[in-house]
Structure formats: C-alpha cells, structure tokens
Amino acid sequence: MASLGASGWLPALAADAARNPSRKRSCIVLWMNGGPSTIDLFDLKPGHKNGGPLKEIATNVPGLRVSELLPKVARLADHLAVIRSMSTKEGDHGRAAFIMRTGNLPLGAIQFPGFGALVAKELDDPAADLPGYVRICPPLRERAFGLGTGAGFLGPRYTPLAIGESDRADVSAADLLRVPNLERAAGVNGAEYAERLDLLAEVDRVFATDRAGELPGAHRGAAERAERLMRPDAARAFQLDDEPAAARDRYGRTPFGQGCLLARRLVERGVPFVEVGLDGWDTHNQNFDALHRLTPALDSGWSSLLLDLKDRGLLATTTVVWAGEFGRTPSINTGNGRDHYPKAWSTVIAGGGVKGGLAAGRTSADGTEVEERAVSVPDFLATICRALGIDPLKQNLSNVGRPIRIVDKSARAVEEVLA
Structure with missing residues (x-):
C-alpha cells in the first residue's frame, strides 16, 4: 500500500472519487458554542491595543495569516x-444561535427548521439507512432549548440524531460517542427480532386506522428509521474502534477530535449534514487562557478532518463550515476577557464548492467595524447553499401554511469565496 500510494495510485483514486457524478454533496459544521474570539484566531490586529498577546503566523498561502494557536490549520489555508x-x-x-441556525428571527407561530434539517431535506437519500442529519456533542444549553437545531415545520423525518450528550467528565470520548441500543436485546435471535418488527408494524397499522393527522405516520417512520440504523452496515459507521490507532491519535482523543473523525465516517457513507460541537467559547473572563485550552483540540480535529477528506477524495464534495453565534469585543475587559460582539467577526468555509486560500471582507484596524463587504446571516447561509449546489430560494410550506424560502430572498452570497 505504501508503494502504491507513493506511485500516485491513491491520489488518482481520490480524484476519481471526487469526480463521481453519483456522489451527493455533504456539509460538516464545526460549531463553536458561546461565540469564539475570532479577532484572536482569524482577524488579528497586531500592534493595536485591541490585539492582545497572541501573534500571527504565516500560512501556506502568501499574505494570509492566522493565529499562532492554529499551526496545523495554517498549513491547510489553501483550502x-x-x-x-x-x-x-x-x-x-x-437568539443569535437561533438566527445563525435558521436565518430567521424567532417567531412564535412559525416553527422554523434548522439549517441542518433544510440541507438534509434537499440532499438526503430516503432509502439510506443512516439519518440525514446528525449532531455530535451538542452543547448543553442547546439540548435543553433547541435554539433552531430541530426539524421545525419539516417534520420528524428530518429531526437530527444527537450523539454525545453526556456532560460527565469521567466518560471517555469513545464511550461518549457510542450510540446506545444499536444491537438487538440479549437473547433475541434473528427470527424473533423479525417477528417483533412485524408485530410493531401491525400495532402501528391498527393505531393509525382511526386517527387522523401526521402523528401516526411520523411515529411509524421513526420506528422504521431506527430499525434501519440498527442494521450492521449502518451501525458500523459509529464504530470508531475500526479506525487505526494512529488516525484516532491524529484527530485527538478528545470528544471534539473523535467527533470530527466520526463526521468523516458519516459523510463518507452519504450522510448529508453533520454538526460537531465544541463548547466553552463564552470567554468573558481570561479569554486568552481559555483559547489556549480550547484550540489544541480544534487545531488537531479540524486539520485532520480536512486532510482525511482530501486523501479520500471527499473534500471536493464536502463543505466544511467553522462558525459560532457571534464574535467577541475587540476591546479587552478588566477580567482579561472579551464580551459579546456581533458587529464585526469571522467565519470560515472550506472544501466543496469553495475557493480556498483567501480572506473575504475586511474590518477596521481596531477590529470594531466592517469596512468592506458586510456579511449577514442570510448572506452566509446562501453562500453555503450555493457551495452545496442547493437553491437558497427554494420554498417549503410552513406549519402556518405560508411558503418560506430556505434563505431570505434579500441574501447575497459571498461570490468571491465560491468556486
């Protein structure tokens, strides 16, 4: 295998996979819950009092510089x-997380779906055993309140599968990301299992005969999806032990690092939307200490994900998004932290449909204002849609009978980042 890889066989196979017209696109969102300090990561202000103690480093793209805390990601800046x-x-x-996830302000009557559900509806294969939308390590607050991560008016069919919801510090990353109940109950053989499925289907049929509405069908659909998820090939997607130890080490044995590895395994098997969460970015106090704690996992997981996707011929069809709900203040507060700041901040898009090796837009020398090409949430979501080959103006019928576009028609995609 080593000699074949050196001879160019592996890159050729990867390129062939990327050109495969039957392969659908996928999206992986790396969600930085709490609002990352992007002025310390992707838009540093060296020499200004707002810049703080962190330094810029060169990337593999001349003129594009990022934080010293992301040396591995810096070597992949061309993507x-x-x-x-x-x-x-x-x-x-x-509210900011809801808007970033849905592109809409919260309105009591309308159950807006999350962007992940909207993408899954467009790109999911109805016959697939794996779900179309998976959330890995969802932050605690979002588990409790949703914040635009659910399926909304699209219905239960596009509700995400959530993995790694435990907050226990004594749980390993491997155990945290293990999906429970993917195996038959002990002592139940194949024939008995099939009989139980037949019985459940009959009970559901009888239940639905005298009940109107969508609920009976949704319940039956959920049971069928769960059964398909238990099939050996589907369940195997979640078995990180199948990966070589060296690969798992490269991603990092953290929940986020192993979550990125799991995301790669899922999109490789056709899952159209995966989110991997990294919590802890609400750095009102000791911002720089927190960044030093958070970025090693981010740097290893993100860089390994991009490299792995590239080597497997998947990067051309997988759009990787890095974002939080807002940025943080250019000024540093008395607690050596930075506060909430939605006025001027950064996001990153890579991979499929994206022209890499560039920075779009510009903020002022002190980081307080956008001086060139302000990008709104609808603009940002429309850009992702375009990268994925989705029409952002496509409409879905809402729960109040009103057609609603995937992204508001006022949105302007950031054309300069699109391939």
Whole structure:
C-alpha cells in the first residue's frame, strides 16, 4: 500500500472519487458554542491595543495569516475561505444561535427548521439507512432549548440524531460517542427480532386506522428509521474502534477530535449534514487562557478532518463550515476577557464548492467595524447553499401554511469565496 500510494495510485483514486457524478454533496459544521474570539484566531490586529498577546503566523498561502494557536490549520489555508466581515445584530446567545441556525428571527407561530434539517431535506437519500442529519456533542444549553437545531415545520423525518450528550467528565470520548441500543436485546435471535418488527408494524397499522393527522405516520417512520440504523452496515459507521490507532491519535482523543473523525465516517457513507460541537467559547473572563485550552483540540480535529477528506477524495464534495453565534469585543475587559460582539467577526468555509486560500471582507484596524463587504446571516447561509449546489430560494410550506424560502430572498452570497 505504501508503494502504491507513493506511485500516485491513491491520489488518482481520490480524484476519481471526487469526480463521481453519483456522489451527493455533504456539509460538516464545526460549531463553536458561546461565540469564539475570532479577532484572536482569524482577524488579528497586531500592534493595536485591541490585539492582545497572541501573534500571527504565516500560512501556506502568501499574505494570509492566522493565529499562532492554529499551526496545523495554517498549513491547510489553501483550502480555507475566511470571511472576516460577518456583521450581525443579535448579542444574546440563544437568539443569535437561533438566527445563525435558521436565518430567521424567532417567531412564535412559525416553527422554523434548522439549517441542518433544510440541507438534509434537499440532499438526503430516503432509502439510506443512516439519518440525514446528525449532531455530535451538542452543547448543553442547546439540548435543553433547541435554539433552531430541530426539524421545525419539516417534520420528524428530518429531526437530527444527537450523539454525545453526556456532560460527565469521567466518560471517555469513545464511550461518549457510542450510540446506545444499536444491537438487538440479549437473547433475541434473528427470527424473533423479525417477528417483533412485524408485530410493531401491525400495532402501528391498527393505531393509525382511526386517527387522523401526521402523528401516526411520523411515529411509524421513526420506528422504521431506527430499525434501519440498527442494521450492521449502518451501525458500523459509529464504530470508531475500526479506525487505526494512529488516525484516532491524529484527530485527538478528545470528544471534539473523535467527533470530527466520526463526521468523516458519516459523510463518507452519504450522510448529508453533520454538526460537531465544541463548547466553552463564552470567554468573558481570561479569554486568552481559555483559547489556549480550547484550540489544541480544534487545531488537531479540524486539520485532520480536512486532510482525511482530501486523501479520500471527499473534500471536493464536502463543505466544511467553522462558525459560532457571534464574535467577541475587540476591546479587552478588566477580567482579561472579551464580551459579546456581533458587529464585526469571522467565519470560515472550506472544501466543496469553495475557493480556498483567501480572506473575504475586511474590518477596521481596531477590529470594531466592517469596512468592506458586510456579511449577514442570510448572506452566509446562501453562500453555503450555493457551495452545496442547493437553491437558497427554494420554498417549503410552513406549519402556518405560508411558503418560506430556505434563505431570505434579500441574501447575497459571498461570490468571491465560491468556486
């Protein structure tokens, strides 16, 4: 295998896989819950009092510089499109996360679906055993309140499968990401299992005969999806032990690192939307200490994900997004922290449909204002849609009978980052 790889066989296979017209696109979102300090990561202000103690380093793209805390990601900057001119209006965590996930302000009557559900509806294979939308290590607050991560008016069919919801510190990353109940109950053989499925189907049929509405069908659909997820080939996607130890080490044995590895395994098997969460970015106090704690996992997991996707011929069809709900203040507070700041901040898009090796937009020398190409949430989501080959203006019928577009028609995609 080593000699074949050196001879160019592996890159040729990867390129062939990327050109395969039957392969659908996928999206992986690396969600930085709490609002990452992007001024310390992708839009540093060296020499200004707002810059703080962190230094810039060169990347593999001349002129594009990032934080010293991301040396591995810096070596892959030719795949990155950094958007340095995000400008939004909401500084509350919950509302900002909802807007970033749905592109809409919360409205009581309308059950807006999350962007992951919208993408899954467009790209999912109805016959697939794996779900179309998977969330890995969802932050605690979002588990309790949703914050635009559910299926909304699209219905239960596109509700995400959540993995790694435990907050126990004594649980290993491997155990945290293990999906429970994927195996038949002990002592139940294949014939008995099939009989139980037949019985469940009959009970559901009888239940649905005199009950109107969508609930009976949704219940039956959920049971069928669960049964398909238990099939050996589908269940094997979640078995990280199948990966070589060296690969798992490269991603990092953290929940986020192993979550990135799991995300690669899922999109490799056709899952169209996967989110991997990394919590802890609400750095009002001791911002720089927190960044030193958080970025090793981020750097290893993100860089390994991009390399792995590239080597397997999947990067051309997988759009990788890095974002939180807002950025943090350019000014440093008395607690050596940075506070909420939606006015000027950064996001990053890489991979499929993206022109890498560039930074779009510009903020002022002190980081307080966007000086070039302000990007709203709808603009950002429309850009991702375009990268995925989805029409952002496509409409879905809402729960109040009103057609609603995937992204508001006022959105302007950031054309300069699109391949």
